[in-house]
Structures are given as C-alpha cells and as structure tokens.
Amino acid sequence: MPDASLVLGIETSCDETGVALARIHDDRTELLVDAVASSVDEHARFGGIIPEIASRAHLEAMVPTIQRALGEADVDLGQVGAVAVTAGPGLVGPLTVGAAAAKALAVGLGVPLHGVNHVIGHAAVDEMVHGLFPERVMALVVSGGHSSLLLVDDVATDVTELGHTLDDAAGEAFDKVGRLLGLPYPGGPHIDRLAREGDPGAIRFPRGLTAAKDQARHADDFSFSGLKTAVARWVEARQDAGQEIPLHDVAASFAAAVADVLTAKTIAACRRHEVDTLVIGGGFSANSQLRELATRRCAEAGITVRIPPIRYCTDNGAMIAALGAAVVRRGLPASPLDLAVDSSMPLTQVTV
Amino acid sequence: MSAVHEVELPDAASARAWGRSLATVLAAGDLVVLTGPLGAGKTTLTQGIGEGLEVRGQVASPTFVIARVHPSQVGGPALVHVDAYRLGSLEELDALDLDTSLEDSVTVVEWGEGLAEVLAEDRLELVIDRPHGGAGLSEEDLATADAGTRRVRVRAVGPRWADVELPTGG
Numbered sequence: 001m002p003d004a005s006l007v008l009g010i011e012t013s014c015d016e017t018g019v020a021l022a023r024i025h026d027d028r029t030e031l032l033v034d035a036v037a038s039s040v041d042e043h044a045r046f047g048g049i050i051p052e053i054a055s056r057a058h059l060e061a062m063v064p065t066i067q068r069a070l071g072e073a074d075v076d077l078g079q080v081g082a083v084a085v086t087a088g089p090g091l092v093g094p095l096t097v098g099a100a101a102a103k104a105l106a107v108g109l110g111v112p113l114h115g116v117n118h119v120i121g122h123a124a125v126d127e128m129v130h131g132l133f134p135e136r137v138m139a140l141v142v143s144g145g146h147s148s149l150l151l152v153d154d155v156a157t158d159v160t161e162l163g164h165t166l167d168d169a170a171g172e173a174f175d176k177v178g179r180l181l182g183l184p185y186p187g188g189p190h191i192d193r194l195a196r197e198g199d200p201g202a203i204r205f206p207r208g209l210t211a212a213k214d215q216a217r218h219a220d221d222f223s224f225s226g227l228k229t230a231v232a233r234w235v236e237a238r239q240d241a242g243q244e245i246p247l248h249d250v251a252a253s254f255a256a257a258v259a260d261v262l263t264a265k266t267i268a269a270c271r272r273h274e275v276d277t278l279v280i281g282g283g284f285s286a287n288s289q290l291r292e293l294a295t296r297r298c299a300e301a302g303i304t305v306r307i308p309p310i311r312y313c314t315d316n317g318a319m320i321a322a323l324g325a326a327v328v329r330r331g332l333p334a335s336p337l338d339l340a341v342d343s344s345m346p347l348t349q350v351t352v
Numbered sequence: 353m354s355a356v357h358e359v360e361l362p363d364a365a366s367a368r369a370w371g372r373s374l375a376t377v378l379a380a381g382d383l384v385v386l387t388g389p390l391g392a393g394k395t396t397l398t399q400g401i402g403e404g405l406e407v408r409g410q411v412a413s414p415t416f417v418i419a420r421v422h423p424s425q426v427g428g429p430a431l432v433h434v435d436a437y438r439l440g441s442l443e444e445l446d447a448l449d450l451d452t453s454l455e456d457s458v459t460v461v462e463w464g465e466g467l468a469e470v471l472a473e474d475r476l477e478l479v480i481d482r483p484h485g486g487a488g489l490s491e492e493d494l495a496t497a498d499a500g501t502r503r504v505r506v507r508a509v510g511p512r513w514a515d516v517e518l519p520t521g522g
Contacts, residue, residue: 051418091417145416167395168413176390176415204491206498225413226498229391229482233497236485343421344409 002111004081006032007328008069009321010062012098013090013118014145015039015054017061018317019069021080022128022325029325031128033073034311034318037061055093062101069317080109084324087115087335087352088345090145095341103337112334114327115352117345119146121319122281124155128322129308137306138275140266142290143282144171144186147222147262148347149269152279156326161347162269163220166209170258171284173224177231177254181247191251192288198252200289205230205257210264220269227257252289259289263297270303279306281319286310327351355513357506359521364396366521367502371400373519374476378405378458380429382512383472387465388480393502394462397480398433401460407431414462421452430457437463474510476518481505 005025011018016039021032039057070077085102088095099115106113123139139150147165152158168176171188178187183194208223231254238245270278280294285307298305312318332351339352361367378384378401386394395413402411407422407430414420414435422431430452454471461468468475483500486493506518 092421164410165412166399166410169416172413172416180390204494206495225391225395230494230497232389232391233483233485234494240485344423346409 001078002081002109003079004328006075006079006081007321007324008080008083008105009317009319009324010083010085010098010102011118011121011315011317011320012058012062012094013086013088014094014315015057016315017058017065018315018320019065020317020321021069021073021075022318022321024325024329028131029128029322029329031318031321032075033069034316035065035069035072036316037065051091051093054091055097058094058097062097066101077105078109080105080111082112082114082324082328083109084114084116084320084327086118086121086320087339088118088342090118090343092341092343095343099339099341103339107337112328113337113339114324114332115335115339116320116323116327117347117350118320119148119347120150120155120159120350121323122313123150123152123279124323124326125281125312125316125319126279126306126308127155127326128318129312130306133279134277136273136275137277137279138266138270138273139279139281140262141282142170142262142280142284144175144188144284145169146282147224147284149220149266150347151269151273151275155323156330156332156350159348159350163218163222163265164347165222165224166218167223167225168228169284170222170224170262173228173258174255174284174287176228180232180235181245181250188284188287191255194248194251195255195289196252198246198248198250200252200256202246202249203234203253205234205253207257207261207264210261219272220265222261222265224258227254255287255289259287259293262290263293266294267297267301267303270301276302277304277306281308281313283314285313323350355508357508357518359504359506359519361393361502361504361521363499364393367393367396368400368403370504370519370521371397371402372404375401375404375458377516377518378429380457381455382458383454383468383475384458384460385464385468385475385477386460386462386480387478389482389484391498392480392482394480397478397504398460398462401458402431402433405429405431405458421457423452432457432459434459434461435463436461436467439467472510474512476513477507477509479505
C-alpha cells in the first residue's frame with residue numbers, strides 16, 4: 001500500500017543520477033536514503049559535461065540507483081506515496097530521462113507526480129538538515145551553472161528571484177580561471193586547494209557590480225566576467241614579461257573577490273528585506289573561502305546561516321525529495337503526466 | 353562569396369547596442385560564429401542579440417551547459433547560444449539534444465572558429481579582439497581591465513548575406 005508520507009525524489013538535470021526517499025513528519029522532513037551515481041569521470045576528458053554522454057549515463061544508472069535507494073532504506077517500491085522529479089532547469093536530454101522514469105513510476109504505482117525546480121531544490125534540501133524553514137528565508141544558490149539570490153516566503157509556493165549572474169556563474173568563473181591557469185577540469189576544487197596556501201590580499205581583483213552606480217539596477221545581481229578578464233590580463237602581463245605566475249596568490253586573490261561579492265550582496269539583501277535566516281546551497285557552496293566568509297559576516301550581521309554538508313550541496317536526489325515533500329506537505333495538486341521538462345525553467349516557478 | 357566589415361565598440365553598452373542592431377537582420381536558420389579570447393565580450397555581444405530578438409531568460413555564459421535555448425517571447429526565432437570550446441566539431445551540436453531545431457532558431461556559437469564550416473554554408477563570422485595583457489598590480493588597472501575598445505571583424509559568408517547591410521559600430 002502506498003504511504004502518502006513517503007516521497008521518492010529523482011534528479012537528473014546534469015551529470016549526477018540522484019534518487020532519494022524522504023518521509024514527511026509533522027515537524028520535519030526526514031531523509032531516509034540518498035543514492036547518487038555520477039558520470040563526471042566520463043566527462044573529465046572533455047573538460048566539462050557532454051549532454052549526450054550524460055543522458056546515456058542516466059539511462060544506464062536509473063534503475064540500479066532506484067533499486068539501491070529502496071534497498072538501503074528497506075522500502076518496497078509499492079510503499080512510495082508520491083514521486084518528485086526535476087522538471088528544470090538543466091540539460092534537456094538528462095531531464096527527459098529522469099522525467100520519463102518518474103512518469104513511469106507514478107503511473108505504475110498510481111501515485112501523484114510532482115515536477116519541481118532544481119535550483120529551488122538546492123535550498124529546500126536544507127529542510128532535511130537544519131529543520132523546516134521559518135516564514136521567510138534568503139537563499140543563495142551557487143553552482144557551476146547558477147548564481148542566484150532567492151527570497152523564499154514559502155519554498156513550495158512563493159519564491160522571488162531577486163537577482164542572478166549577468167554573465168558567468170560563480171563555479172563557471174572558477175572553471176574558466178582554472179583553464180587560464182592550466183589546471184585540470186573542473187578547476188574549482190584545484191583553485192580552492194591552491195588558494196588555501198596563497199595570500200587573498202596579494203592582488204586586488206575587481207568586485208563586479210559593487211560600484212555605487214550599479215546599486216539602482218543590479219544591487220542583487222552578480223557579475224564575474226570582469227573579474228575573469230582582470231585575471232586573464234594580469235596573467236598575460238606576467239607571461240609577456242617572462243615572469244612566473246604566483247598560482248597560489250592568484251587563486252587566493254581571485255577566490256577572495258568571488259566570496260567577497262557573494263557574501264556582501266547577499267547580506268545586504270537580507271538587511272533590505274529584513275530576513276534573518278540565510279540558506280546557501282549548490283555545488284559552489286563547497287568553496288572554503290565562501291563558507292568561511294559567509295559564516296563570519298553572518299555572525300557579525302546577526303543572521304543565522306544554514307549551509308548543508310557538502311554532499312547535499314552538489315546535485316542529488318535528496319534536494320528533489322525535500323522539495324517534493326514540501327509540495328506534498330502543503331497538499332498541492334499533482335503535475336500533469338504529460339509534463340514537459342523545461343531547460344530554462346524560471347526560478348520563480350517551483351512546480352509544474 | 354564573402355564580405356568583410358569592421359566595427360569598433362568602445363564599451364560593453366555599445367557592444368550590446370550593436371548586438372541589438374545585428375538582431376534586426378537575423379532570421380530563423382541564421383548562424384553567427386564568435387571568436388575571441390576569454391573576456392573578449394562574446395557573451396556581452398550575445399546579450400545584445402538576445403535583447404534584440406526579445407527572447408526569454410538571462411543570456412549568460414553557456415560554458416557549463418554547452419548550449420542554452422532561449423525561446424522567443426514575441427513569436428520570433430529562439431536564440432540557441434552555444435559554447436563550442438569543448439566540442440570536437442559542430443556536428444556534435446546534434447548530440448546536445450537541444451529542444452529546438454537550428455532551422456527555427458538563430459544560433460550563436462562561441463569558440464566556433466574552424467568548426468562552423470560544416471554546419472552552414474551561410475554564416476556570419478565575428479572575430480573580437482580585446483586589449484591584451486597590460487594589467488598592472490594597481491587596483492585601478494585591474495578594476496578597468498574589462499574596459500577598452502573591442503574591435504569586431506565581421507565576415508559575411510554565403511549567398512544569404514550577399515545583399516544584407518550589416519549595422520555599423522556604436
């Protein structure tokens with residue numbers, strides 16, 4: 001018999017096949033299991049994701065990952081009460097594989113299907129880690145593909161996108177600077193590692209969209225393109241002069257600029273909207289300078305900062321099970337079985 | 353058959369404005385190939401094209417996802433924005449599973465030089481130069497590293513572009 005409190009979450013927006021089970025309690029959402037299969041090793045030689053490889057990998061991993069999740073949680077498929085799946089944004093092929101699996105399960109089990117927003121899932125996953133959200137939270141979602149600031153009045157029904165990156169996502173800027181410095185893909189973790197041994201104050205790289213003139217239109221937006229160009233030209237100038245590139249200091253100074261802008265703008269937005277809880281999610285929240293600076297500045301500003309452990313910041317099924325649970329908890333209607341995935345799904349749209 | 357056209361774009365705003373003007377001569381099925389180093393302004397120019405085509409969503413770097421589709425908000429062609437840096441050939445665009453066909457879209461390909469020839473006989477090839485190096489250690493130098501004139505060399509290839517007048521610089 002299906003148990004209405006048991007939600008299966010499926011995530012396939014990029015290169016991780018994630019399947020998780022959540023149980024809805026009155027006062028919390030409990031994560032029963034979170035199984036992930038990654039095709040990142042298959043992409044590394046290309047220096048990034050190749051959508052078709054990712055689609056095939058999802059197809060191969062889907063059934064085994066569902067079986068592994070059910071086995072580890074000791075749950076029968078027939079007990080699942082609702083199926084939640086990423087409807088977008090993401091890569092259309094991978095999204096389609098996940099949606100097809102979710103539709104088949106929902107039809108086969110005779111339970112509701114809920115298509116949900118991947119980016120909002122990055123915030124919602126923290127409800128399983130640090131408890132259900134208070135009435136209003138700010139969410140900073142930063143990853144290889146996204147850098148967005150969301151005002152979350154209700155994680156299932158009322159999300160406002162305050163701002164986003166106008167050019168490169170934070171993680172993308174790290175990968176491009178990594179490319180520039182000759183580091184392997186993905187560059188983010190390599191820069192993070194180099195940065196820990198460098199001087200973050202060595203080079204004063206620019207902070208995008210922080211000038212007074214940008215406050216009217218872009219107070220909550222980010223831009224990392226100018227920073228990237230500044231690093232490129234600084235490195236070119238050293239190379240032209242035949243000098244060695246101080247990798248540790250470049251990495252530390254670059255990472256400091258990114259963390260500074262992300263935290264300063266987010267905290268300013270919290271103040272402006274009188275929000276005292278900040279959630280940081282997405283793969284880039286693994287970045288150590290961002291974690292340290294956000295923790296310190298939020299403490300100074302009297303803001304409670306909630307950052308899930310790194311394994312819940314990268315793409316996973318738990319984030320979709322968490323958001324699905326929030327949708328089921330509120331008794332929202334199911335998505336149509338012919339729901340279409342949306343590679344550029346707007347961040348104000350939580351469900352389809 | 354090709355003609356070469358040069359424009360100078362003194363800042364990001366003029367690059368966007370020129371992109372908007374370029375959009376007025378673009379139609380479904382057209383291909384634009386952008387070449388230039390990191391920070392040349394390929395995405396900035398594409399933002400202008402996106403504004404001109406009135407497409408949905410923030411036109412941002414497609415590097416991570418390789419290609420992003422922006423549907424039209426006015427019943428016109430979608431904008432397909434591609435970063436070909438990691439693609440061996442543009443024939444692999446087929447492998448991207450885009451949710452639109454290139455015949456119905458305006459396709460802008462960054463890092464597409466040397467790859468685009470197989471895709472379309474008619475195309476606009478844009479090569480963008482930015483100032484190289486020269487950024488000193490001073491804060492002012494680094495703060496303005498992204499500024500500076502971009503010189504765009506446009507090569508219009510194929511009969512599609514034979515009688516089309518391209519916009520001049522801002």
